Amino acid sequence: MTKAEVAAMLKGQVPELAGVPPAQLDWLAEQGTLETYADGAKNFSRGEEIVALTVVLQGGLSIFIPQAGGVKHLGVFEKGEITGLLPYSRMKAAVGDAYAAGETVLLRLPREKFPEMIASQPELTTALVHVMMDRIRDFTRQQQQDDKIMALGKLSAGLAHELNNPSAAVVRNAHELKRHFSMGPERLKAVIKICVSDEVVDHVNGLVLFKARHGNAHGLSMMARSEREDALADWLERNGLDHSAEAAATFADFDFIEEDLESLRSLLRPADIPPVIQWMNQVLITERLVNEIQEASRRINTLVSSIKSYTHMDQAPVKERVDIHAGIQTTLTLLNHKVKHNQIQLKLEFEEGLPAANIFVGPMNQVWTNLIDNAVDAMEGRTGNILEIRTQRSRESILVYIIDNGPGIPADIQDKIFEPFFTTKPVGKGTGMGLEVVRQIITQHAGRLEMKSVPGRTEFSICFPIG
Template sequence: MEQEVLAILKDIREFAKVPAHQLQWLVDHGNITTYSDGEKVFRKGDAIDNLRIVLHGEVGFYMEQAGSLRYVDVIIPGEITGLLPYSRLKNSPAEGIARGEVTIFNLHREHFKEMISSHYELTESLVHCMTDRVRDFTKQQQQNDKMMALGKLSAGLAHELNNPSAAVIRGAHELKKHLANLPERFKGVIRIRTTEEIVDWVNDLVFGKIAAAGQQTFSMSERMDQEDALLDWLEQNNIPDADELIESFADFNVTTADLEDLKKRLRPDDCPAVIHWLNQVMITERLVNEIAEASKRINTLVTSVKSYTHMDQNPEKVRADIHEGIRTTLTMLNHKIKRNNVTLMQKFQQDLPKPMILVSAMNQVWTNLIDNAIDAMEGREGSVLEIRTEKDREFILVYITDNGPGIPAALQDKIFDPFFTTKPIGKGTGLGLEVVRQIIRQHNGEVTVASEPGKTTFRVCFPEVS
């Protein structure tokens, strides 16, 4: 078995430059453990006291998330894991489960001092292995953080797009149903006998009402009184389907006085046809406006996505309006702002110059800081998010302030550290603020925090030309 283990160690890429006698020392001081399929090799929280090398089989790597185990990775034969020289890892952050029959070589930490002092090449290879492991883990966590952010934005966009898209569908359906009634109504209109002067008067009435729509506001009781008066007039004058007309007439502020003027100018037989024609025009106008407004909202969201990701630009610094980036980010996060009943205050310096920035990267900064601020205020009444910008000499300053519970003083020095997070599992990887700091430093700037109960302010400072 010893020769078999030695042969496997010689084939491991990380040990390619390690002398044979050092690998022999490793074999002589280690031991072998075996696990059957499905058996737990290690549990979350277990003390990590051994360097481990998988000889046969595979070990599934699972992390707890939202109360259940989530598959993260697999440890394959020849892979080095567990404790490494100079590593500060003390406890397992996850669970390892055997996939098939698994054989593992172990070296206890009690032998590390001798290894470090007497076997340089072996130690060096394991330190390089630890460096690669940290880099790979960081890259994977950053990718997870990006995917989590993308998931939040996707959910928000789906929520924001749902209402206008449903309005378009509903409006198109109503318009189609409404237009289906035109042939029958047209018969009555074409039989009308009147003068050009009356036709002009009716046109001025209907399109004047359309042009003035929305300029007057009515209370609920005033609206109901108007609808009751219209219904009474229409029924007294034997206008068919009177209850179907009052809503659109009230929407466009058609009054009983208008209808009386119309009645005086028309033959009694023509009055119902003209009144229904007025209703047709107003309903069509209302539905078209609803569809146009919903389509405009969808277009605004799509434009915001494009602006947020800066899809049509190369990843280089350009002069850009940071207010546009912040507003776009607020559009992307609007669903969270509304869901948490957050009052938004924007205090933007109007003549703020356009700095040289990486637009998409800076949008990540605004997203992380604003999203964190909203999360901090979750469940609190009277939540207020304030965003303020100003110029100080050659520097651009952005302040993002929330009135959440604040960050404890003991944690304020740690919040920018990689993997540090105060959020529960599944809500944060601890890389958001680290990414913010990296991006701002790319712009030769700095991000700082000042926090006390009821007020937390992140201050982003960077030069106009970085």
């Protein structure tokens, strides 16, 4: 391909250079060098220094970046598109790997030529600066979207983990309840054959219902509970009940003692005691299973309410006056599996009477998620972990502190952590946009984000107006 052919392609097939005078495009064709790549050949690697402006004249460049432990196809720079180093760009290294898409021809202008271009080719320089601005905007938008998806991915994993136990409990107890009720007809037959006075019926009903509502043996030590179960099992066995150990465990759960059962001996014939005890046991088991289903359902409802609250981020960006503590608690609920997995002690010091703040609820939930998740990750694999979250009012502003006792952020990178695409996490665990997103959201709220870190203590503080 001759220089004249290259210049012709620049003039007719590169939309971003449409307004550039032909003479300046001739200069670009003359000063640049051509490189040819076979289909699938690697053009550059992640982390490699970017040293030249690149115009795709034929074929394309497929870009791949690491994400979530794998590789994501970011897109293709096709024929007529511009990539690589641009005037005034601070880009130093490639964020991904590039491979030729088909037989590919590139025009490359080394950065050593940039001073001459800036001095003598003003329209060309301006066009390339516009390319840079568009690239930053598009790439930042994509990375922010990826960061949101990663955040939601972490929360969905946590939600699935948290939902597993209560949903399994509902299924298990519903199955047990069905099995339990299948034995009801035979037990009912035995009970209705008993002829007793209304006073006896009232006594038995009153005893079992009182224990069902108020009986609780949680305060007993393991030894005391074991001794009580043994005593109840002995009494039940002496009074003709089969499977006495199983029934004894149920009666012990509801704080029955031997004297409670002994009160039945003076009211019932010996032959009537087993069916009455079995009926009482059935009532108590039903009560226990229903209570467990109710508690598991309440837990599921709490989790669903939390995720519905969190997903304000998908609603229109309208400020709402809300209690920020609710958003923080919601985030902690959704990240609870990670907190427990890392054996982290939570210390919450929320100022009472803190006024509701006028905020964008969804974006602010993203702030809590990024900062708390970062703190949890920092303490991974360590012992004695403490996550402290404090809130307080300062005149017409709200202060939030998120503090962890992890290893701290090294002093030599502390001034870089808010830069886009900078991350200390392993490949696939972070996009480098989390803190940049946090900073943008806090700025959107006319607030301030600060960080202090020494070994053993990292503190992020957020200050924003009540509004």
